[in-house]
Amino acid sequence: NAGVTQTPKFQVLKTGQSMTLQCAQDMNHNSMYWYRQDPGMGLRLIYYSASEGTTDKGEVPNGYNVSRLNKREFSLRLESAAPSQTSVYFCASSPRGGDYGYTFGSGTRLTVV
C-alpha cells in the first residue's frame, strides 16, 4: 500500500523555468492538499482540493497553480519559478476535510537558482 506518492523527490530549476509536481494517493481519499515547509515557517498551505472537481487557495497561493486531475491525482505547477519558491513541498490527503488527520507524501525538495 503506497499511500501518497510524490514525484520528483528532488529538483533544481533555474529562475523563470516551469515545472509540475505530481501527487497521487491510493487510499480513495476525497481531500488533497499542497503544503510548503520552510525553516522557521512551518507548514503553510498553498492550495487544497476538498473533493474531486474543486480547488481552493490556501495561505500562500501566489506563483502556483493546481489541477485535481481525478480523485487520485493532484498536481502543483510553478509557471515561472523564483528563488523564493525554494522549499520542501508536501502533498497530503485525507478522507474528508482533515478532521481525521492527513497522510503525507515524502516530499519534493525544490531549489530555484
Added chain:
Amino acid sequence: QKEVEQDPGPLSVPEGAIVSLNCTYSNSAFQYFMWYRQYSRKGPELLMYTYSSGNKEDGRFTAQVDKSSKYISLFIRDSQPSDSATYLCAMMDQAGTALIFGKGTTLSVSS
C-alpha cells in the same frame, strides 16, 4: 498573533526522560487537535489525535487538550533516541477545510 504558536526548541534530553511539548492557540473554535512526528528528510506522520477536550494515551505518548486555556500538550514517557524528530501540532475547527500547523519543536534524545 499567529493562530498556533509552538516553541521551536531545540529540546535536548537524556534517554529515559519525560518530555513535554506544547502549543497554544487563539481560535476558540478549534475542535480537532493532532500531533505529527517528522523525521529528518521525511514527511510528517500522524502520532496522536484528540477531538475536543481531554486526554488520550497511546503507549508512551499522552496528548492533553485544555480548551479553557487554549493549550495542548504532548508527553513522551521513557524517551528513546528513536523519538528524536520534529513534533508538529495541528488543529482545525468544525467548519474548517484544512489543518493549521504549528512551526514544530525539534527534539533530540541522547543515549
